[in-house]
Amino acid sequence: MNSGLPEMLHCLNSTSENCEMSVxxxxxxxLKWQQQQQEHLSHHHPxxxxxxxxxxxxxxxxxxxxxSDLVLNGGAMKPDPDVxxxxxxxxxxxxxxxxxxxxxxxxxxxxxxxxxxxAAASVDSAAGKESCKKRKADRSPKxxxxxxxxxxxxxxxxxxxxxxxxxxxxxTTISTSANKNSKGASxxxxxxxxxxKTDYIHVRARRGQATDSHSLAERVRREKISERMxxxxxxxxxxxxxxxxxxxxDEIINYVQSLQRQVEFLSMKLAAINPRLDFxxxxxxxxxxxxxxxxxxxxxxxxxxFNTSVEEVSGSGLEMVVDPMDATLRRTISAPITVQQxxxxxxNLNQIQQVTWEDELRNLYSMEYQQGRSTPFISxxxxxxxxANHVKLEM
Amino acid sequence: MAESSNSxxxxxxxxxxxxxxxxxxxxxxxxxxxxxxIYSSKLIDALRHVRRGGHGGVRDAAxxxxxxxxxxxxxWSRAILTNxxxxxxxxINRKHKKAARPSxxxxxxxxxxxxxxxxxxxVKVLSRLVPxxxxxxxxxxxxxxTDYIAALExxxxxxxFLTGLLNAGAAAPA
Numbered sequence: 001m002n003s004g005l006p007e008m009l010h011c012l013n014s015t016s017e018n019c020e021m022s023v024x025x026x027x028x029x030x031l032k033w034q035q036q037q038q039e040h041l042s043h044h045h046p047x048x049x050x051x052x053x054x055x056x057x058x059x060x061x062x063x064x065x066x067x068s069d070l071v072l073n074g075g076a077m078k079p080d081p082d083v084x085x086x087x088x089x090x091x092x093x094x095x096x097x098x099x100x101x102x103x104x105x106x107x108x109x110x111x112x113x114x115x116x117x118x119a120a121a122s123v124d125s126a127a128g129k130e131s132c133k134k135r136k137a138d139r140s141p142k143x144x145x146x147x148x149x150x151x152x153x154x155x156x157x158x159x160x161x162x163x164x165x166x167x168x169x170x171x172t173t174i175s176t177s178a179n180k181n182s183k184g185a186s187x188x189x190x191x192x193x194x195x196x197k198t199d200y201i202h203v204r205a206r207r208g209q210a211t212d213s214h215s216l217a218e219r220v221r222r223e224k225i226s227e228r229m230x231x232x233x234x235x236x237x238x239x240x241x242x243x244x245x246x247x248x249x250d251e252i253i254n255y256v257q258s259l260q261r262q263v264e265f266l267s268m269k270l271a272a273i274n275p276r277l278d279f280x281x282x283x284x285x286x287x288x289x290x291x292x293x294x295x296x297x298x299x300x301x302x303x304x305x306f307n308t309s310v311e312e313v314s315g316s317g318l319e320m321v322v323d324p325m326d327a328t329l330r331r332t333i334s335a336p337i338t339v340q341q342x343x344x345x346x347x348n349l350n351q352i353q354q355v356t357w358e359d360e361l362r363n364l365y366s367m368e369y370q371q372g373r374s375t376p377f378i379s380x381x382x383x384x385x386x387x388a389n390h391v392k393l394e395m
Numbered sequence: 396m397a398e399s400s401n402s403x404x405x406x407x408x409x410x411x412x413x414x415x416x417x418x419x420x421x422x423x424x425x426x427x428x429x430x431x432x433i434y435s436s437k438l439i440d441a442l443r444h445v446r447r448g449g450h451g452g453v454r455d456a457a458x459x460x461x462x463x464x465x466x467x468x469x470x471w472s473r474a475i476l477t478n479x480x481x482x483x484x485x486x487i488n489r490k491h492k493k494a495a496r497p498s499x500x501x502x503x504x505x506x507x508x509x510x511x512x513x514x515x516x517x518v519k520v521l522s523r524l525v526p527x528x529x530x531x532x533x534x535x536x537x538x539x540x541t542d543y544i545a546a547l548e549x550x551x552x553x554x555x556f557l558t559g560l561l562n563a564g565a566a567a568p569a
Contacts, residue, residue, distance in 0.1 A: 221534065224534045225533055225534050225537065228534055228537035228538055228541065229537060231422075231537075231541050232537060232540060232541055232544070235422070235541060235544050235545065236544065245514050246513050246514050246517060249514065249517040249518065249521060250517060252521060252540060252544075253517060253520055253521050253524065255544065256521070256524045256525070256540070256543070256544060256547070257524065259544065259547040259548065259551060260524070260547065262551045263454065263457065263458075263547065263550055263551060263554065264454055266457075266551065266554040266555060266558055267453040267454035267457055267554070268453070268454075269558045270442065270453050270457075270554065270557065270558055270561070271445075271452065271453040273558070273561045273562065273565060274442055274445065274453065
């Protein structure tokens with residue numbers, strides 16, 4: 001996080017009553033902040049990111065639709081997005097980290113709106129007075145004063161032309177949302193008072209939309225749904241052409257059904273091949289499983305068997321390497337048996353053994369995947385094939 | 396994930412929802428090569444122990460292995476893993492209910508159509524397709540579907556590879 005933030009907050013907190021002084025301090029710190037931001041901004045795609053933010057919710061940024069509209073419109077404007085978006089992103093990160101903004105307790109309405117966001121959003125030119133006014137205001141009667149101040153300030157001092165147009169649109173939004181503010185003021189106030197205790201997701205009300213709690217929650221829900229549908233759209237091929245929930249759901253259903261049918265078909269194919277495997281593997285496993293006390297008997301069988309398979313398969317002078325391989329072979333052979341048992345019985349994988357098994361097989365399969373070599377080994381046994389590959393790999 | 400509601404519930408905030416999308420937690424984890432390898436190896440293990448015969452034995456084993464690879468983070472995977480027990484129970488219950496259902500006076504339980512919207516009916520169909528998601532709300536259902544589709548794709552890829560492998564192996568010595 002930037003060092004400018006805490007000092008700015010401190011300024012704000014300490015001098016919340018004295019508007020004038022804090023304004024100057026804020027302006028100074030804001031300028032510093034913006035300078036710092038200018039250095040940092042490089043790789044962000046402000047618009048798409050910000051549009052994403054539209055759907056997401058912000059903590060601590062609630063209550064003041066005017067401000068939200070400001071920032072929204074600020075985001076929508078191309079020319080000067082970077083500073084605001086960076087500010088906004090930092091604000092978001094910051095806001096999500098802290099649950100109790102001291103500001104929020106002191107100022108229920110515009111509450112936890114950090115000064116730099118307010119400043120950036122509300123026209124750099126008009127920062128001083130009306131930001132102070134906004135923060136102080138916590139009742140609807142003050143909105144009228146705000147509007148006038150905003151307009152006045154915006155018109156007098158306009159440094160940046162883009163933000164000037166920005167402010168004009170925002171003043172209109174303030175006026176339109178003022179009416180709705182009065183409706184939702186109680187709900188917002190309640191939300192504001194609750195904010196310091198827990199962290200809520202606060203949704204910004206857009207222009208022309210109702211702001212009571214029910215519709216807000218519904219909007220959140222709808223946005224979640226549309227976000228998920230977008231993911232699905234990327235996942236399911238051919239979903240881009242159809243729009244609307246019904247069409248997309250149709251596509252999704254068809255796709256899931258086709259995938260399931262494919263799995264069914266492939267499993268039938270595997271089942272056809274499986275009996276042959278089973279036969280060979282059962283023979284092998286019987287030899288393994290018979291001795292009541294495995295350790296003394298085990299080394300011989302696998303050693304013998306795999307010696308032969310190894311020599312057949314690789315045939316590249318592996319004799320010297322086979323002995324050190326014994327330990328690993330034995331380990332891999334004994335491990336899977338117990339693993340399978342536990343897996344099938346309780347559906348719980350024995351983690352420790354599973355890990356070693358996974359690692360070894362991962363090596364095997366990495367080799368397989370890369371080289372695609374498989375054919376000559378299957379003739380023996382599946383495990384024989386696996387261990388042979390493993391041996392080759394160790395080499 | 397917390398449910399959305401009108402009341403003031405606590406909810407996780409954006410960074411968390413964004414990290415959710417990342418690999419290791421999101422549906423993109425099914426795309427990695429490592430995951431496919433893990434699945435293939437586990438599948439081979441499971442296939443060795445499939446009971447002879449029985450339709451869909453291999454299919455169930457494959458699904459169970461897939462669900463196990465999900466590490467229990469998703470609803471559908473948990474549903475598949477616990478399905479073995481509940482399936483038997485459900486079959487028994489169904490038989491009991493069919494026998495015990497009184498024939499008189501219950502001829503029109505299905506008549507009144509409550510919801511006709513096509514979206515709603517499609518959502519129901521989808522919820523039946525994804526295992527364990529019959530009574531799940533729409534946003535969660537969509538999330539489960541995303542993960543399920545990714546997992547199914549991985550399953551198809553792995554099984555195709557395996558069948559190719561085994562087919563080639565079977566064909567070679569012949």
